[in-house]
Amino acid sequence: MIGKEKIRQLSRQSLYGQWTITHKISRDVINFAMSEPHFPMPANIRNAAQEIVLSEDLSYTDTAGLPLLRELIAQAYKLPDTGYGVSVTGGASEALFSGVMALSEPGDEILIPVVGNPSYEVVVSLAECTPVRYAIQIDKRIPILPERIYSLFTDKTCMIILNTPMDPTGQVIDKIVLENIADICLEKGVLCMIDESYREITYESKAFSMSGYNPNVITFTSISKLFSMTGWRLGWIIGSEELMETVNFLRNYSTTCAPTISQRVAVRILEGAGSEHRDKILSILANRKKLMRELLAQHEFYAATTPLGGYFLFLNYQEYCKKTISSIDFANLLLEKYKVAVVPGIYFGEEGEGYIRIAFATDEKSIQEGFARIRQCLTDLNKKN
Template identity: 25%
Template sequence: MHPWIAQRTTTFDSSGIRKVFDLAAKLKDPVNLSIGQPDFDVPQPIQDAAIQAIRDGKNAYSPTQGIAPLRDAINDRVQQQFGHDDRDVFISSGTSGGLVLSMLAMIDPGDEVIFMDPYFVMYPALIRLCGGVPVPVDSYPDFRLHVDRIEAAITDKTKMILVNSPANPTGVTATEQELRDVALLAKEKNIALLSDEIYSQFMYDAPFYSPATDNDQTIVIDGFSKSHAMTGWRVGYVHGPSEIIATMLKIQQYSFVCAPQPAQWAALSALDVPLTGHIDDYRHKRDLVMQGLSEKYEIEKPGGAFYAFPKAPGSSGEAFVHRAIEAGLLIIPGNIFSGRDSHFRISFAASDETLHRGIEILNRLAS
């Protein structure tokens, strides 16, 4: 290792998803069910708002906490939803930026952070980057939010519980009772509760429910990347207790500085863009995948997001993914998101034609 490289960077590897993309780079016209972003374009009113902001000269740094109209609009919605006495909001450079700032603001070396396995790939890496200790809690086979397992994992070093519903990579949504149980557990134990709600708009069978409803100390991360297809625009937001938010802002001043200003004005217009049509379309895609694969694969029905997490035939999900790539299908091995190598992730954020082709290949591989 080069002598200049910091030791903390050796505690985690590069994203396994990138490795899969490298493996598939030689494929010609692959059936791609790997991409974790919507397949629709940014809605026209949002594009127009960004262009107008640029032409109006809104291209400089914004305040670190974000432009006032966007913060005020989000804060109004947050207060209407929760009505907490002490809850502040700021605009982050994407939800990933919000996750980074949350960890840097709250996790000290040796602190333990509990989250469910399978998990979003960034969680253990960010925890280790801060010197923290990732504590994945097994959620197989149903991928539910098991409060009893979470409670059993708590030690005197536990600093945070991190929840993600709807979840990446499984698409499974926690029930209102499960989220309430975890919220009250964190409150009782005086443990920070961080709720990653980036897929909150993608709910297919029930209304979205936030654990902040039952725990007013919950830190919530959300944004516009998935809901409005703005993944490259880097606009998220965080809300929580004012002292925590102030600390995150202090770090943002010396790191991200601010989210891109034109994109913030676009996000302001996004708050008024209806998403019902897109959500209905993705519910249809979810159902298409379930109907197409349930006969030959063990698969939990996704209640949200745009992922499914089937069990792979045979003993290795990674080996199965290699077979799929050889057959022209690009999917992601489950061991990138988990301590187990038994499943694989599908993204159904794709055209119906692509989904039909992918389902056909998967069913052929399972025969």
């Protein structure tokens, strides 16, 4: 049963929750810890939002979302004409929460990636399910091995959660690997839930989605990452009509519907208002990724992931530090003395200890200065030993 004691217990266990609550990031800090792009919302979309406020109906929508928006999403994902549904949510977080809560039973086992977004484990625990962790190969181009995942399946397994491109490593799971896993899930009667929040931000391969691949695949995403709309709280979850009916029943009593203003703005974006901005931001992020790789070489940081998607880098700082220092202590030191904010690797699971997550969606000057400060911090630490 979900209650205040369970929530308090999970809150105490959440290392990231404790870290973010106790650290205020001031303006003089280089912020590599953010999970949102360092770009303003496009002017034409802001203008469209103003127009919508003045001229369009902003009352409740269907729980599943505006019919036109759902139709545009279905077209964008090339969903089959029948058999699949879209539910528009208050961001990817609500999609994850609603999907897990509605489609599992207490006592079920749900496979989650480690390292991975800590939201997965928290939501699975709130659903009174058992999180079963599968390891990510942080230092490999192929981050997961399907056979290792299959070995974790039991008669209690109801779902696996996948994420591509990955937070915090920036790795991308190959489409063939995802199809292999989805096929086995269908055969075993296991749901395959895929977090595609960074789907459109890829650098070496064309963006793809697993939406509509088979009836056991559920995908969810957010519109906020690429269009700097994190506060607008809009995303969606896609799955079979039967599964979405269950999700919508829960959502009717939890959120009623996603914000109507955000839905109407999303309609404008999917009708074409966001195309120019999308191309511009992808080009900027690709250039910043290139700069980041140059800085890694310049500062001789070779023990780091190569992001193929998203805008995160997972750096093994311990490889360059003679003294063993926890990722929380290292992040605290960087913030307090060197004015650089990063996310401790332990936040993403025990396998993340010794790493920090760096977001390179900020401006180029900050990226250059931030890497110099991280190198200086490590140099100073090594001098003390």
